Amino acid sequence: MSTTSSLSLSELSNDELAAALTASESTMSREFANNLALVREADNRKLAAAKGYRSTTALLTTVARVSVDEARTRVRLARRPQESVENALAQGRISAAHVRAIHYVLSKAPARIADSDLAEAVSTLVELAEQSTPTIVRKAGHDLAGYWSVDSQPAEDTETELARPRRAFCSHRLLDGRMKFNGMFDRETAARLELLFQQLAEPKPRDEFGRADERSQSEREGDAIAEALALAVRVTESDQTRSEHTVSVTIPLAELEKRAGATFAHGVGHATATQLRRICCGDVKVVPAVLGSDAEVLDLGRSTRLVTTAQRAALALRDKGCTRPGCRRPAKWCRPHFILHWLDGGSTDMVNLALVCEEHERELHHTDWEVRLIDGRVAFIPPRWLDPNQRPLYNTAHEVQVAA
Template identity: 40%
Template sequence: MSETFLPELPQEMWRAGKLELAHGVLQSLRVIRVATAGLGRFLAEVESRGAKDLFGHGSTASWLAEMAGLSRGEAGVVVKRAIALNPTRNLDGTEAPAVAPETAAVAAEGLVGDERIDQILEILKRLPADTSVEDRAVAEKILADLAPNAGPHQLAKAEAKLLGWLDPDGNEPKEPEPKEPRRELTLERRRDGFWKLTGLLDDETGVRTAAALEAYAQPRPVDEFGQADLRMKCERLGDAWAELLDLAIACPDQPGTSGYRTLVHVTIGLNELKSGLGTACLDFVGTMTAREARLAACDCLMLPVVLSAAGEPLDVGRLRRFVTPGQRRALNIRDGGCAFPGCHRKPKNCHAHHIEHWVDGGPTDLRNLVLLCGFHHRLIHHGDWEVRMAADGLPEFIPPQYRDPLRHPRRNTLHHR
């Protein structure tokens, strides 16, 4: 083993000049590399004699892990490198030559570190299987001579040249196996009643999701009253997600929904049901206001469970189809989209709203139905706007007094110019 010693450290490191610092780093690296090469020779000898016979361990790696305080995986990497660089002995006592003896010689001089050694060993693994022993030795010699003054990119280029020399025709091309897409999604209900959605999408699905959300997350245009869309982008994306869910659930081939927006189990008191005030239990896991229950009932399948003041179930309703596919098609043709004045939303983005709510005896026919997008549906249920059916059979909207003191009826003329 060549003798290399660390330079004497100055008592006050800050006094060292830049040349002295650089020299100290280089010398320290060389000492570490020389010592690592020496350690490899010891480990190769332990492997040859057998760690079980010498120390009672099942493998050299497990023994080194205990000796050095390493994990089994960390020790395995060191032992594997040592065996590749140094000759060992087979069970019958014959010598097993090193995989990379030229690299070992360079490593023993402290001229190359573990990273370049591992890269050379990987390159040797990738050489064609029919490469002769002589050609393999030449290739390893070229890499070993290059390694002390080369970085990873230079060695990678040398590998490409070696493969071109040893296998000019290359491997027979074959169709790559398609990768299984990786998609993950978790949905959990928080204590505050909100739901937390997290996920991981492959690149293709992520691009498609982003494109779909962006298409529905565009700010609403300024309406005829000059009101702009003040939602933040994250809010617009959340609303876009809700609209995409509505579109998916409304598909006739959607399993479990048959083209209807959702199935809602609502447990609500009789007084709350009539007045629209108070709360209701939604699907036995959460709560919603009575007004929200009325909104959801416009375009859903509902199973109402009506309770008396004492909490006694008075009636368990049956599933009722509120808007038939034929009625929905007629609504799409009549309204052409959201009927609220100034709204551009198309029919596929709209709900069917009962002008006179079904709880109040409103019938499910075209003269009592109007298409509204999600935003304006909530506005009608929770705001001061009103909607009614005019004498000509078309819906019209009555603005609140703070918008129009005379409350002149308004219509959407964008869909039927």
């Protein structure tokens, strides 16, 4: 959208404003692609020397008034063009930050990697960038870099490391009973620890008084490890095989079906009917306490529509993890989601189930995003304000991890 007065902006509907924001991002991406083309031409022509500057970087810092780091980055990107990356940027499908993230990943590629393998990696990263944030692209790059590192090792070295992984834990107890430690983990254990931090070390949302989580990252990760250790100590063999929990719902059944009214679920607390539909989606046993007009319990029903252990295993194989495009949460941290909710007549069948993490299950239940199964693959359908054509989007983030 071009120059627009504040009056016309205020007249936009919410959908129009969201669409305008998306269009503006695409415009900035196309302009950055044009800027890189200009930098590349200036560098090839040695324009800096012709104008009295010692380098293209120096020219940019003076003429364009960008920082030295930014100028160096643009020159580096211009000198190492990747056609698929440049095309996606020029079409506004990815941002300048995505391009930087992709080039960062490629900078970690060993010199011996085959051109075909590198091209395949670039294609995968571009597709991932079209779905997710630059941070996710960088994290996927860590998986690729790990794969490249292992692939470049002699076979005998790899087998030795797998047979006897290098792990070390050095600690000593302080006088007050606390422990200090340092150490090193092998790749597999490091990957597990990263997954643990993704689930348990995120900052907590503001509390009821509006106070933010003031813990540092190291403190949050320390709390995550403590929580995991506490779980490991108390879990029994029978607990490990139990993947569901029970929620007793106290609500008139008609209200639950209409998504109206307030509910009380034991183990959850007070919630709206809409919230309860999300909480009870997938692998939670629902025991409905159906109430009469005078709030008397008419019937304490038995648990229904529970996803089986076999179905969960099949979903993990099919979906590999959260099916939201760009999400890298593995199946362990996800739960089954009803594509058509069981209260609306949906069946507990594979064709009506999709794995999603907690964050993106909330998105499906509380925003205009939808999910469908198309030709055996779970597809997310964006709202019309984001994509008027509502083109199905598929998650390819797990393909990077599988390849690694």
